[in-house]
Amino acid sequence: MDYVRMFAVSSAGMTAERTRVEVAASNLAHAHTPYHPAAVGFQPMRVVAQAQPAAFAALLTAAGPEVTLEPANVLPRLLQDPGHPLANEQGFVAYPGVDPATEMVSLMSATRAYEANVAAMNTARALALKTLDIGRAG
16 A cells, blocks of 8 residues: 555645635635725635546546636625725725635635545554554564
8 A cells, every 4th residue: 555645645635725725814814905996906816626637546646636726706895985095986995805704614614624634644644553563563
């Protein structure tokens, strides 16, 4: 049994989930950053992970899914605040179209998936150590 492949699969999963956590945290951090409606402001991002079409054995040798970032393509939130320095002529201030509930769900699911990959890696490590113990005793 090739333990390096098992560790690589968990490592690739942890890398993808860490990226999801970072993107969700960035989106949440910029959710209340106003910008002038005529200017280009912060665009929320999303993580897209795609496995390359191949046999399962080939996926084990690969570095894992290809993780890319792309803009979420959501409209900005417009809040009426005529006294704000970035308000337009109608008194609206633009904020990034970040949905905090969606970002929190993404953050929690990525955290749980990361924890599952850590558990899988720890199990593979325990199996490898047990195999060495059995081999040493025999």
